[in-house]
Amino acid sequence: MIAPLRTLALTCAVAVALAACKQPEQQTPPPPEVGVIDAKPQTLPLQRELVGRLSPYRSSDVRARVPGVLLKRVYQEGSEVKQGQTLFLIDPAPLRAELNASEAQLASARATYANAKVAADRARSLAPQAYVSKADLDNAESTERTAQAAVKQAEAAVSSSRISLGYAEVTAPISGVAGKQQVTEGALVGQGDTTLLTTVDQLDPLYVNFSLSVDELSQLRAAQAKGALALSGDGKATVQVKLADGSTYGEDGTLDFSSTTVDPTTGAVSLRALLPNPDRILLPGAFVSFQATLGERNNAYLVPQPALLRDATGGYLMVVGADGKVIRRNVRTEGAQGGNWLVTDGLQPGDKVVVAGTQKVKEGAPATAKPWTPDQAAAGGQAPAAAGDAKAAPAPQEQAPADQAAPASDSTKQ
Template sequence: MLLLALVGACQPSGPSGPPPAGKAEVGTITLQPTSVPRTMELPGRIIALATAEIRPQVNGIVRKIAFKEGRVVKAGDVLYELEDAKFKAAYAAAAAAVKKAEAATAGAQTAFDRYSKLGESNAVAAQTVDDSRSTLLQAEASEEAARADLETARINLENATIRAPIDGLIGVSSVSVGALVTENQTAALATIRQIDPINVDLVDSSANLLRIREDVDSGRLGQDLGKPPAVRLTLENGKAYAETGVVSLAEPVVSETTGTFTLRATFPNSQRILLPGMFVQASVDLGTLNNAFLVPQRAVTRGDDGVATIYVVSAANKAETKRITTAGTSGNNWIVTDGASPGDRLIVDGFQKVSAGADVVPVEATIDEDGVVDQDLKAESGK
């Protein structure tokens, strides 16, 4: 009997006993509104800030390639030199034609001046004066045409030296020394791409755009309208890109085929880590979502209609369901903007064994960063 008394004294009693019959024990956390950074995760592709395809403006043989492939070039740098002997000859001929036209104009001007004075004293017929005026006008027109030909010859001579139109990184040359190139040919001789800074095109659905605008209009989403949204990138190897970019353009048109719109972000790229054609994952900072609730993903269920619901414990310790509206995720939590209330005791563990209206025994619980529930069974098991 003494032994039985000692064993009975060692057994736990009071609050740590089993829950009342017919009542399920559930783990709960208390919901409180908070401000949550609102981000938008979007796929993206790297594109050059500017691209220039180099093509010749005149026909000729490549005499010299003056750049190194894969290097940075500056606007105005010489890229190709073509054989220019015929262009020099054409320029010289055009210059001579201008001098000849100038001499003809000077002679016609002298004759017109002389006949004009003689015409004033009726020493020559008026027809002679008119003919001299016509000759002068023709000579002036011929001179202008000769000057235009000289300008064309000068442009052709300059185009025999092909220069970089923009700063950037030049690629591989498609021709070698001795190759024949033609005016405005289809194939580019080389391509220059500006990659510092560099652009990233992001794609999102129009439905998501409407949700974001609704959050802004309702005041839930606090945003500095004078500052463009910041953007951060995750590279194809899973590592974060060190530099932060900003949204520089929003395409004001939704695609008729895909129902998406395009955002363009600009990033510094001095180390040339980002290259045109790369795929990335972007996180766009939209501001702060005010008066939102962080609900663990494990506590949210969805019905056949896709509507998200949660279980909460009522004041009478009964399980109740609530329909909620989510606006993305934050870590292991859903960001809930509607349906939850401050002070709700959210069931995060054991809701699988209860139904709406069932009596429950709430037990305060905590959830770590990995979503694992840790319950303090001594806290409320006797309630």
């Protein structure tokens, strides 16, 4: 009787010990809440941040075209001049004397021609009566023709001397701003070579000279051929210049030239834009940064920068699928616009892109999607998951935010 009681007691003790060692079951945590936006395809301007150099629309060297002593500078250095306005005066005395000599030679030639013509007319009138021989008639007419040619030669010499005398007043070949005087008064100019006196530059409009790599230009043309890229409404690319203080210049330029050859030293293609400059704010020779709108990108997406992640294979986005599970989308970007990434490939219309809470989601795991707006990000409460993001441990290297992992100009595709 004692043995069964011992067995029963031992059994009860073992049951009590097992009950004490048994731990409560852990509950499964709820899916993390994330802020999402709906991917919507748009037609967006294709823009590039570039640097170019300004050059005058027209630039003309003012040179001495005749030899002489420079007497006077007529214009004010750095002032506006009109086409045909007198800029310099060269001593006209030697040129005027040359003109007088040419005119005297012309008068002599005309007198000789008049005498020869009288003799020829007399011979022609007497020839029918055989009062002069055929040889005398031929000689008289030959002398007349020679005298007539001498007159034309003397007239040309007078015209040339008159032109040279006109060059004694050096005028502006174009309208623009006349630069610094290169030769002082009293100097001998135009002796054996055309002496540079000054330069006139037309500053309204100006040219913006810049370049694009041949690879980027090829990509733009390929996108245009596929219909993913189109020219703007007026068919011209535009540029917006940034001033030194960060403000935008008030006038937009238009692309007016694209080279058909590649510079072998840089591997780039030269382009040029025409930029109005009515107030003379911009000066030629200066470097400027500008935003070039090269066309319109079709079926593109704007995604907030915190949404784009990168790893060793490239850029990607996390998307909440229709079943509530997270999907990875490998994407291609074409730079940034206004704080957003321009995604050109990899997204589908209606995709719910995770913007806030990317560090808490995992591919294939469930997640609760909540709408995300830029106002939430500005207020410091991007979404219910955003507060958790701030307290969470740093994300692994392969899921670092795109704005910390690569510059905005990178383009990747998987």
